[in-house]
Amino acid sequence: MLLRWMIKLFMRHVGLAFDKDSPWQPEKQNQSESDTALEEQPGIFCAHCQSWLASHTESIEMSGAHRHHFTNPAGLSFEIALYRQAACQQYGGKSIEHTWFPGYHWQVAICAQCHQHLGWLFQRAHSPAFYGLITDRIVEK
Numbered sequence: 001m002l003l004r005w006m007i008k009l010f011m012r013h014v015g016l017a018f019d020k021d022s023p024w025q026p027e028k029q030n031q032s033e034s035d036t037a038l039e040e041q042p043g044i045f046c047a048h049c050q051s052w053l054a055s056h057t058e059s060i061e062m063s064g065a066h067r068h069h070f071t072n073p074a075g076l077s078f079e080i081a082l083y084r085q086a087a088c089q090q091y092g093g094k095s096i097e098h099t100w101f102p103g104y105h106w107q108v109a110i111c112a113q114c115h116q117h118l119g120w121l122f123q124r125a126h127s128p129a130f131y132g133l134i135t136d137r138i139v140e141k
């Protein structure tokens, strides 16, 4: 009798007997629900690692267009789409050489997660900065 009571007490102590009331259960459920919500959130994603980059509301236009087509001095052509904000990191220094938007310095923008080159950050004094992301390196959902 005493042994049975001791086992019961031990099991209660280590939490084996009360799985249903375990404080871990609801926390786990909430965690997976919020993960799912983030995955299902529409927006712009990195085509390489699928990381979320920006919501559709960050989409902007310059000279009346959201998408622009440019060729750099090396002869490489890019189609870029413009966003006010994006989950990118800047890489290297700023330059105004051969800039695609008059007066704007450009700086290489890479994915904050996988470091893939995704486009450029454009900055000009007294104007809001924006990102130009290469359309075949991002996915819209």
Ligand SMILES: [Zn+2]
Residues within 6 Å of the ligand: 046, 047, 048, 049, 050, 051, 111, 112, 113, 114, 115, 116
């Ligand atoms: Zn990425």
